[in-house]
């Protein structure tokens with residue numbers, strides 16, 4: 001099953017495209033990392049996926065339906081917005097009661113067990129929790145809704161490294177135990193590297209690359225060797241830098257690299273993301289770089 005499909009999807013604010021020509025086809029069962037610089041369009045894509053925004057152009061379906069198309073669809077998708085919103089004046093128990101009332105598939109036992117494991121007493125007010133505890137409460141509410149897709153907008157941004165690790169650990173466990181698909185945005189590529197098996201890089205309102213992490217890492221390479229200005233046509237140049245004598249390319253290719261002049265090295269996910277986020281990438285993809 002496809003969890004999210006976008007075809008030529010676009011969203012415009014006034015004259016500014018926040019998201020443009022977005023094509024995605026994400027199979028269910030993945031933890032999907034959405035990464036990109038500030039203002040790239042990540043929140044816009046997430047808001048479109050949960051039905052809080054309507055597209056200006058193109059189409060989006062989530063779990064086969066139009067986002068926000070009715071109560072049944074709303075019950076299938078959980079959303080933890082940026083800054084992990086909770087009600088400061090309400091206790092944790094109040095949040096659980098609210099969750100039970102608003103969500104037909106609410107799993108109260110799951111929520112209580114999780115909070116107990118985290119050592120969060122039900123009588124505590126959300127406004128008196130630390131940032132990490134509040135993020136854990138918001139995650140618990142999102143998971144206990146028992147959605148098929150959980151969307152999280154920068155949930156770990158404000159957390160210290162230990163709290164981040166605990167949060168992401170909890171998320172991975174929930175994804176595995178509940179067969180949950182997750183769409184998660186973050187600026188912290190090292191965190192995404194730990195939990196995500198599918199990646200979307202969004203830059204300047206456009207999807208630069210999307211796919212399974214394993215496949216992306218298998219098809220991207222760094223080539224270092226004597227100066228070259230051209231590469232074979234089946235090697236897509238993602239980024240290039242040259243000195244007078246040496247060239248350094250990051251390429252995408254399905255095939256083997258036979259040229260003995262190159263030293264070929266594997267990329268980490270962070271290298272790959274940074275190569276696509278490099279703002280001059282667009283100019284580096286000119287046919288000039290390609291030998292036809």
Ligand SMILES: Nc1ncnc2c1ncn2[C@@H]1O[C@H](COP(=O)(O)OP(=O)(O)OP(=O)(O)O)[C@@H](O)[C@H]1O
Nearest residue numbers: 013017018019036037038039040041042043044045
């Ligand atoms: N309600 C709005 N009205 C006008 N412009 C908006 C609105 N919301 C977002 N934008 C603009 O759309 C673009 C994409 O914003 P978006 O919030 O989706 O980016 P983002 O990738 O989530 O950024 P960040 O990492 O900073 O959260 C930005 O240029 C932003 O200024």
